[in-house]
Amino acid sequence: MKRLKTNSYKTPERRKRYVGGSVLALLLKHPDKEKFEITALVRSPQRAASLDRFEVTTVIGTTEEPGLVENLASQAHIVFSFADADNLPAIQAVLRGLRRRRENTGDLPFLIHNSGAAVLNDDSRGMYSSDVIYDDMKPEEIEALPATQPHRAVDMAIVEADERGYLRSYIVMPGSVYGIVSGPLVNARVQNPYARLMPHFIRCALDRGEVGMVGLGKSIWTNVHIGELADLYIILLDKLLANPQAVAHGRQGYYFAENGEHTWGQLSLAIGIALERVGISKSVEPTTLNEEEVAKYGGTLEKGYALGTNARCRANRSRALGWKPTKTTQDMLDSLKEQSEALIMEQQAKQTMIM
Numbered sequence: 001m002k003r004l005k006t007n008s009y010k011t012p013e014r015r016k017r018y019v020g021g022s023v024l025a026l027l028l029k030h031p032d033k034e035k036f037e038i039t040a041l042v043r044s045p046q047r048a049a050s051l052d053r054f055e056v057t058t059v060i061g062t063t064e065e066p067g068l069v070e071n072l073a074s075q076a077h078i079v080f081s082f083a084d085a086d087n088l089p090a091i092q093a094v095l096r097g098l099r100r101r102r103e104n105t106g107d108l109p110f111l112i113h114n115s116g117a118a119v120l121n122d123d124s125r126g127m128y129s130s131d132v133i134y135d136d137m138k139p140e141e142i143e144a145l146p147a148t149q150p151h152r153a154v155d156m157a158i159v160e161a162d163e164r165g166y167l168r169s170y171i172v173m174p175g176s177v178y179g180i181v182s183g184p185l186v187n188a189r190v191q192n193p194y195a196r197l198m199p200h201f202i203r204c205a206l207d208r209g210e211v212g213m214v215g216l217g218k219s220i221w222t223n224v225h226i227g228e229l230a231d232l233y234i235i236l237l238d239k240l241l242a243n244p245q246a247v248a249h250g251r252q253g254y255y256f257a258e259n260g261e262h263t264w265g266q267l268s269l270a271i272g273i274a275l276e277r278v279g280i281s282k283s284v285e286p287t288t289l290n291e292e293e294v295a296k297y298g299g300t301l302e303k304g305y306a307l308g309t310n311a312r313c314r315a316n317r318s319r320a321l322g323w324k325p326t327k328t329t330q331d332m333l334d335s336l337k338e339q340s341e342a343l344i345m346e347q348q349a350k351q352t353m354i355m
């Protein structure tokens with residue numbers, strides 16, 4: 001039985017704009033591209049240099065610099081926020097900047113923010129499938145969630161700003177995003193081709209030598225293909241540019257992004273099949289992670305158990321905008337097998353070099 005050597009489990013290398021890069025790629029191909037002036041906040045000078053050739057103005061800095069973020073936001077009619085769905089000080093800086101813009105210029109700016117369906121997480125720890133399904137047409141359901149839920153504090157601050165009237169907010173909430181991205185931004189190493197979560201599961205399975213799951217893997221999440229998620233952002237943008245009055249915002253402006261559901265067990269099984277095929281695992285069947293493993297692979301016990309929650313939702317408001325996703329859960333599972341094989345080969349290649 002082949003087992004990939006790992007002295008200690010390491011979290012994956014730094015990622016770079018998987019979701020944001022996919023939307024940027026579509027903006028750069030947009031029919032109205034010539035009318036846009038796009039500015040991107042970028043942490044690394046190398047990445048900024050790579051972006052220059054795409055006619056994107058880059059500003060080197062981080063969201064940890066509130067003055068910089070506030071100034072940049074104050075100069076934009078539309079702010080897309082993709083960097084971190086949980087960074088409250090960063091979003092507060094954006095809100096201050098947009099308020100300043102409204103006060104100084106009279107322009108009513110738009111904030112389009114990438115949140116996530118983890119806001120719906122329960123504490124099922126993989127033990128059962130919930131029948132609670134949230135609907136983005138029913139914001140009262142989302143408003144009933146505690147402020148302590150993932151992403152919620154940021155989302156609440158954004159909606160409050162909309163209520164105050166100095167901006168209009170649109171919060172997109174994707175389920176598990178999947179799919180391998182290709183294209184000029186990936187080739188230029190500006191964009192990450194892989195999602196966050198799926199490779200994480202694959203790496204955990206490689207580290208264990210067999211695929212694992214939290215509890216019985218029964219809890220349910222939704223999924224959305226990265227290309228179709230990016231389409232939703234562009235549909236939202238186009239609608240806003242055409243007729244902002246027609247687009248729900250603020251309290252009504254939550255947009256789930258999903259086109260199918262999976263249990264965590266199904267997801268793990270797809271990885272197990274890939275591992276067995278290349279001889280890394282004897283069995284395709286996932287086994288339950290013990291408490292030590294949950295903490296190890298989650299980073300903390302709490303984050304580990306979050307990898308076995310229910311977070312079910314329906315993107316009815318997004319579909320009402322005209323969004324028509326077609327990729328299904330089967331596409332997600334197929335993509336997962338493809339990613340597993342790619343990552344296994346990548347790790348095997350690294351080991352060969354070490355030996």
Ligand SMILES: NC(=O)c1ccc[n+]([C@@H]2O[C@H](COP(=O)([O-])OP(=O)(O)OC[C@H]3O[C@@H](n4cnc5c(N)ncnc54)[C@H](OP(=O)(O)O)[C@@H]3O)[C@@H](O)[C@H]2O)c1
Binds near residue numbers: 018020042063085178
């Ligand atoms: N992917 C999913 O399945 C999914 C689903 C739901 C919600 N979300 C949420 O969406 C957000 C983005 O996800 P993603 O998958 O696109 O992540 P990603 O590939 O890691 O991209 C995040 C980008 O934000 C940049 N960034 C992060 N912190 C920054 C900071 N302090 N200053 C400046 N730039 C910063 C990163 O810069 P560098 O390039 O310098 O690292 C990277 O380019 C996350 O908050 C995530 O929780 C993701």
